[in-house]
Amino acid sequence: MATAWGTGGASGVGRLDARQVFEELKSILGEIMGQDVVDIIGVTPDSEFVRDLEMDSIKIIAFSERVNARFGERVDFMAWLSKKPIRKLIRLRVGDVADVIAAGK
Secondary structure, eight states: OOOOTTTSSOOSTTOOOHHHHHHHHHHHHHHHHOHHHHHHHTOOTTOBTTTTTOOOHHHHHHHHHHHHHHHTTTOOHHHHHHTSOHHHHHTOBHHHHHHHHHHTO
16 A cells, blocks of 8 residues: 655645644544553554554444544545455554545545
8 A cells, every 4th residue: 555654745636644644543542542541552653453552343433433523524434444354454553544544545
């Protein structure tokens, strides 16, 4: 998947910077998990929701709803997630979500 991580800015019409999206996703994670937990864990783009952040299904749904509320005009996040096979969902990283949102897919 192509990313905007190294661009330092928008790389096309209608494209957001993945770093900015990542920071907003970290903020959403802080709302759900507690900002102190997010700070202690040290969330990075490579952090996996299940393995690294130990998010259960309820927290993942809460995250998805907030992402959809914030970025729903750019991407149908729930539809994107529903197309993922379970093995990919289990390994989903914060950076993967940031890239999809930044690209507006």
